[in-house]
Amino acid sequence: MNIDLVKQRISNKKSLRFLLAILIVILLFLYLKYFFTTGVFYDDAFLKKQGEYPNIQYIGKAKQGIIQISVKALTNKQDSIDVNFRLPNDINKQYNVSFKDVDYWGYSNLNIKDENGNTVFHGQYIKDSPFLFDENGTPFWEEAGIIVNKEINYNEDYKIFLKSIADFAALANEGIRGEFGYLVLAIIIFALTLIDIKYPLLFFSLNHMFTVKDPEPSDFYISMQQISWVVMPIIGLILLIVAVI
Structure with missing residues (x-):
């Protein structure tokens, strides 16, 4: 026509x-x-933000299942924050993050403990940096997790980046979809x-x-x-x- x-x-x-x-x-x-939905990108999946500080959840769907990451501040000073990862294939990991002594350049002392109270990282954190820094100020490099056929493989060998844990605790990676x-x-x-x-x-x-x-x-x-x-x-x-x- x-x-x-x-x-x-x-x-x-x-x-x-x-x-x-x-x-x-x-x-x-x-x-x-x-x-304009607010949330974060994690492992190529968009997680929608739900709730407000001090109790926030990020929920979304990856190819292998639902991803849910919760952030709970235990104090108003942000020196004790629980970050809980619930990932596909029943992967559940919890960390406690603390930030202290933020300096003029935005660096702060960072301490991350696992669910058993063991310290898994102690060093420095800056919000806009792509990596963490050890106690001497040297960049801390992390190896990538297990990837199969260009896709994230959620299994017992799956590794959560320490920088991601710190970013969630600092609410540093929020944006729009x-x-x-x-x-x-x-x-x-x-x-x-x-x-x-x-x-x-x-x-x-x-x-x-x-x-x-x-x-x-x-x-x-x-x-x-x-x-x-x-x-x-x-x-x-x-x-x-x-x-x-």
Whole structure:
């Protein structure tokens, strides 16, 4: 069916246009709510934040099952925080984290104990650093966990990074689910497409205004333009999907 005919039929039915507008607004609201969901990324899974300090839970689903990480501050001074990991295949690990003596540069003394009270790390922590530091200020490197076929393998050999434990305790890795770059690019595509539909000769005239007097688009240009009115929104929708996965 001709695109112009479809546009004409839609424009002639105010009720249909109103329903379409309402549907678009509802879908946009739901999408933005999903996009701006607060949480953290852990092992390539997004964990949604639930609750508020001092009792917070991050819950999400990985390919192998549910991931639930709870953070509970035992004191208001943040010098004793329990971080509990509940991972697929019944992996449950609990740690106690304490931060003390934060200096001017953001470094603080860090101590991590396991569920048996054994100290598994003692050194220094800084929020924006990709690694921890030992007692001498030397970067502390950690080996990656078990990965099979490019996927995290949750088994008895699975290792939780000490830096991840500290970051959860410090609430340092929170963010939103969506990627702004893809969202902005999708918005630009939708905006340019709407402008092109509303003013079909605008971009053509701008492109030739300094070279040709009173330019007229060819049939090929018009055909490609109408195809772009379908293709570009599809690309925009794909970007919106990519932005939240």
